[in-house]
Amino acid sequence: MKQLAMTFFILVLVAFGDQGALFEKTAPWTPAKTFSSPSDGKVPFIYTEWETFYVKDGLPNDHIFAIRADGKRLWVGTEGGLALYENGHWKSWREKDGLPWKVVSGIAVSPRTGDVWLALFGGGLARFSGGRFDHFNQFNSGLVNDVVYGVALLEDTVWAATTAGISSYNTVTGEWEIYTEKNAPMDEIWCYNANAGDGKVYIAVWGGGVLEWDRKTRRWNAHRDPDREMEIDLYRDDGLIHNITTSVSYIDGVLWAATYFGLSRYDGRHWRGYMDHDSGLASNFINFSLGRSAVSCYNATDLGLAVLVDFKSDTWVTYKKDKPTDKTWTAHVSTGNKEHGSVPTKLTLPNHFVICLDFQGKDLWIGTGHGLARGIGKNYYPGLKTNKKFLRGGLAAPAD
Template sequence: MKHLTSNVIILILLSLSSFCRAGDSTGASPALLSVPAPAAQKLPYVYTEWRHFTTEDGLPNDHIFAVKADSQRVWVGTENGLACIDKTTGKIRSWQEKDGLPWRVVSALDVNAKTGELWLGLFGGGLARFTGGRFDHWHQLNSGLVNDVVYGVAIENDNVWAATTAGASRYNTVTGEWTIYTEKNAPMEEIWNYGVSYNDGKVYLGIWGSGVLEFDVATESWKDYLDPDGEMEIDLYRDDGIVHVITTGVSFVEDVLWVSSYFGMCRYDGRHWRGFYAHETGLPSDFGNAVKARSATEAWFATDKGISVLADFSSDTWVTYTMDPNTHRGKAVVSQGKKVLEIVDMPRAIPHNYALWTEFDGNDVWVGTSKGLANAAGIGYYKGLKSRARHAATGREAKAAKSDGHETQEPPKRSG
């Protein structure tokens, strides 16, 4: 009943904000409406200051596969070269094959915090290290790299992990020793590794057809996470485990594992799983290219129809960023499940709705898409929810949100 009352209030406020809003939002700043949120109404942070980078700004290519923030530098892996954005000067430098980059497609990036070395996963070109202005190159024929098609790279202590299409390789940069993990020495039902991440003593591999594997660095032991129903065409129960065995990304933060897949996303806190699907959340699509978690309660999902942020897990509050394909203006939809709480129109958000990667840079966020890179400034960023003035929504925007699959009515009660 209490829930119902608050929803009624939200609906009234939404109607009121639509009525009060004068004109459309073509201004240079996000449309803010000075309607105070009710005390009970807490909302997540919405990124409204976005900057785009494309080939016009000096990137070697607009198809962005990976981004890695490293202090004052941001490394960008593209379909045709590596780039580095100097945040202090704003200058972009790039490297292509003619500049010594071993292969044109840079699909993954990580930085060794101890040495400052940049490690590159090359899509069909193996693994490379960039340091002191020089590229060193490892591939199937000169090293223990199990395959040259590298989808993910992660630094774990002195080791570099490469998630390849035919297993995972672990390279000890001190001893020079390589270890290969396939179905022969790890619980990989399939060996098609996709994503890899390291944090807090654990390496996680997102594996196409084999769910997620957890590698405990201290004990060098494996644990597998598979879809309990074992079927490709269904998810039998929503929160019984990983949503599907074809996983694309993994991120482990504050003892919580976040997973993206082409069939929905999920979260595991060590005891409970939670699945997220587009038909019941703020996700614009179930096709998840990558996930990056900021905390146990906040994760960013790069999908083929926009970037979706589960901003507050406990209240199921989402912020989904998209670009209007006609006006190129940006939009953020704040929702609780499917119920829209707020729509924020802004001059720009992500440069294309096909999002491939996200990266945190302090309070800022970088988003790689198939047509450009975006940087969102996290001025005044806060975690979770807090009471704040609501951004405005015009009738046109509310209509657009509805056409995106969002509802302004109470969604059906979930079984979870």
């Protein structure tokens, strides 16, 4: 089991066959002709105030795999159990407390019933309801595999992304369905993450791009990298930036897709790709991405947190440790890959391998390989605006 958990985020190099080009080439993305930047007197919101949490504070384990805000409550999945943060106090569940499996790799909360669904890395799927855990695995249900990476809910149906395909479970009828390469357009069956919205389910497939399920038509659509190159992005913005996809996030009509080779944005017509050499991404190696709106996306990378604050102006805030010996993280503000300045923060997590994140109102939670942190969103605002606090601190475009 320990070996399974350790291999959870290890990148395995696999050679894939040719992929069919599924999309016509679209017009290349260009930034707005005029935009605000720190040098214009406008800046993005920067999380400078942070709280950190570890085992000593009540977490069952410091290795954080999943975070899910549920109103004023926060659910956290770790390598050693499930935790709940509510009213300033922690409560945790381990196997001795009835949790079917100790490694919780994904969490979804039903807005209809309040049930908490858990993806268990090696242990199947669990429902936590009324203080009781119900366990679903390969032997007692239609779950295709017990190594479950992610879980999502679309109305009354639970979708599980597993290492051997996808399973869906209708909680009203009790019906299970399984999707593999035999009945879905899968080039690979290793499904890494799931997300749902507007009547559709999106699945990140490691090596197979993004799969999109339409509830009305009951049909699959595949989004893949049309240039078929595994080491470079041959044609910019021609489609998904890479087929090794690690997470998907759908919000306000826009799909954000994280890969191990950069970030993609798709508005239904046009694709836009981002890599660390042309954007504020701390690294191309993205574990998880979460859209905050159609124009803003937060990206958990192996070298810190990279936030695309405003799509039109290509404004980024990148939180990272500038040196391994630094005690605190620094926030760097840029447009594209041009940095305008930096702001010190009070984030003290020792590990900047960011694995997961979620929003709770104006606050921001991030989980890493060693600890959990909350960014305090007092006076938070989206996009760009005049912020005299940071301007007084010297955040401005450096002189040429």
